[in-house]
Amino acid sequence: MKPFVYILLFLGMLTFIPxxxxxxxKNFAKKVCKLExxxxxxxxNFNAAILTEGExxxxxxxxxxGQEYRIAVCGSESLSNVEFIIMDVDRRxxxxxxxDNYKLTWDFKVEATQQLIILVKVPSGNNDEAELSSGCVAxxxxxxxx
Amino acid sequence: xxxxxxxxxxxxxxxxxLVAMLACKSEKPKDESIKVTEDELMADTAATKSLQSVKQIxxxxxxxxxxxxxxxxxxxxxxxxxLNPVENISHYNTSKAMALNxxxxxxxxxxxxxxxxxxxxxxxxxxxxxxxxxxxxxxAIDNSVIQRLEENVNNRDVIMETISETLLNTNSIxxxxxxxxxxxxxxxxxxxxxLYIATSLVDDLNxxxxxxxxxxxxxxxxxxTVLNLLNQNIDNKDVKEVxxxxxxxxxxxxxxxxxxxxxxxIPDKQSKVTTxxxxxxxxxxxxxxxxxxxxxxxxxxxxxx
Numbered sequence: 319m320k321p322f323v324y325i326l327l328f329l330g331m332l333t334f335i336p337x338x339x340x341x342x343x344k345n346f347a348k349k350v351c352k353l354e355x356x357x358x359x360x361x362x363n364f365n366a367a368i369l370t371e372g373e374x375x376x377x378x379x380x381x382x383x384g385q386e387y388r389i390a391v392c393g394s395e396s397l398s399n400v401e402f403i404i405m406d407v408d409r410r411x412x413x414x415x416x417x418d419n420y421k422l423t424w425d426f427k428v429e430a431t432q433q434l435i436i437l438v439k440v441p442s443g444n445n446d447e448a449e450l451s452s453g454c455v456a457x458x459x460x461x462x463x464x
Numbered sequence: 465x466x467x468x469x470x471x472x473x474x475x476x477x478x479x480x481x482l483v484a485m486l487a488c489k490s491e492k493p494k495d496e497s498i499k500v501t502e503d504e505l506m507a508d509t510a511a512t513k514s515l516q517s518v519k520q521i522x523x524x525x526x527x528x529x530x531x532x533x534x535x536x537x538x539x540x541x542x543x544x545x546x547l548n549p550v551e552n553i554s555h556y557n558t559s560k561a562m563a564l565n566x567x568x569x570x571x572x573x574x575x576x577x578x579x580x581x582x583x584x585x586x587x588x589x590x591x592x593x594x595x596x597x598x599x600x601x602x603x604a605i606d607n608s609v610i611q612r613l614e615e616n617v618n619n620r621d622v623i624m625e626t627i628s629e630t631l632l633n634t635n636s637i638x639x640x641x642x643x644x645x646x647x648x649x650x651x652x653x654x655x656x657x658x659l660y661i662a663t664s665l666v667d668d669l670n671x672x673x674x675x676x677x678x679x680x681x682x683x684x685x686x687x688x689t690v691l692n693l694l695n696q697n698i699d700n701k702d703v704k705e706v707x708x709x710x711x712x713x714x715x716x717x718x719x720x721x722x723x724x725x726x727x728x729x730i731p732d733k734q735s736k737v738t739t740x741x742x743x744x745x746x747x748x749x750x751x752x753x754x755x756x757x758x759x760x761x762x763x764x765x766x767x768x769x
Binding site: 330340341343344347348352355360361362363364365366367369373374375376377378379380381383384385386406410412413424425426427428429430431432433457459461463 | 481482509519520521522523525526527528529530534537538620621622625626627628629630631632635636637639640651675678679682685686688689692724725726736737738739740741742743744
């Protein structure tokens with residue numbers, strides 16, 4: 319009987335883990351990170367995932383001439399000082415918030431339409447490697463509307 | 465959108481941990497300690513380090529709201545005739561058709577709202593709501609959203625904020641439900657509609673200073689993102705069909721030339737808005753533009769039929 323209970327518990331946890339992570343990220347993006355975009359209007363896209371210390375993520379997006387943008391990169395409480403680096407397609411660094419006191423937002427406009435790469439790095443903490451923290455990281459874009 | 469196969473990379477160690485826990489419980493007495501050799505410890509450390517370098521990839525397309533803003537800034541005018549009639553909603557009975565047209569109506573309503581076409585905005589939001597309901601995204605657009613639009617017909621900021629909220633709801637609910645393939649089709653539907661509106665509004669390519677033509681050519685860059693985004697779920701039949709359509713479109717965009725100069729970063733201490741200064745040289749010959757316009761119309765007609 320016991321192994322059957324463990325299997326049920328195991329399957330139940332597998333089902334629950336991704337959904338709880340996603341729900342956590344959805345709420346974090348909507349209720350915390352989106353506020354950083356004001357007074358810019360959020361573009362409506364959802365880019366968020368659970369990241370673990372030491373992991374990084376890249377986002378590819380085309381930015382259009384004449385449009386002013388605000389990027390907000392936020393990590394949930396369990397992650398500290400999430401770094402974001404803006405690079406051109408040749409991976410030349412244009413901005414890093416590490417040199418800007420780990421600011422959560424950056425406002426910019428492009429004179430010519432171009433694709434940029436946003437590299438997000440979750441630093442390794444001082445914890446024992448066996449206890450890596452995970453948390454939600456959201457990358458959100460605001461649009462200037464006037 | 466998030467790279468499917470790598471999205472739950474943190475699940476793997478948890479899974480391994482759970483399996484290990486089960487194995488320990490069923491096969492070993494509680495007080496038995498596990499002896500780890502130095503070699504095993506080093507191997508574990510190496511495995512942890514390799515997990516730490518896992519990279520997740522996001523491909524972000526211009527949202528319907530961004531597309532509408534770009535259209536307006538480029539000098540587009542409002543033409544209700546080119547929008548997908550809301551009466552067409554009864555034609556869309558499959559997930560693929562509903563997803564494409566949810567994207568299409570979302571772009572149409574963003575476009576209408578920016579030109580203060582409030583009646584059209586409310587009608588198109590209602591059409592979007594029906595498509596979302598058909599896809600089982602019940603909470604993305606509820607009746608309070610329609611009511612808020614109706615109560616704020618003269619307040620463009622509230623209308624745009626409301627549209628932004630519904631787009632975020634739709635995208636995040638699909639992500640939460642692990643229906644990212646469907647989410648990618650919605651985004652591509654919205655992107656194609658933006659391209660359709662833009663190409664429909666350009667009649668005279670010989671007009672030299674046509675910003676709208678430049679923005680249409682710029683979509684060559686976003687098309688790369690479209691293909692990468694769809695490719696993440698290419699094993700889904702509906703996604704594969706849309707992907708093949710986009711490959712056809714790419715064969716025309718390959719004839720559009722864009723050469724870009726290096727980027728200079730110009731910070732502005734007063735406004736705190738940094739300018740990324742560069743210049744693109746775009747070459748689109750009229751024949752290629754005509755082929756592009758025809759192809760976009762063909763795809764859009766196929767999706768809205």
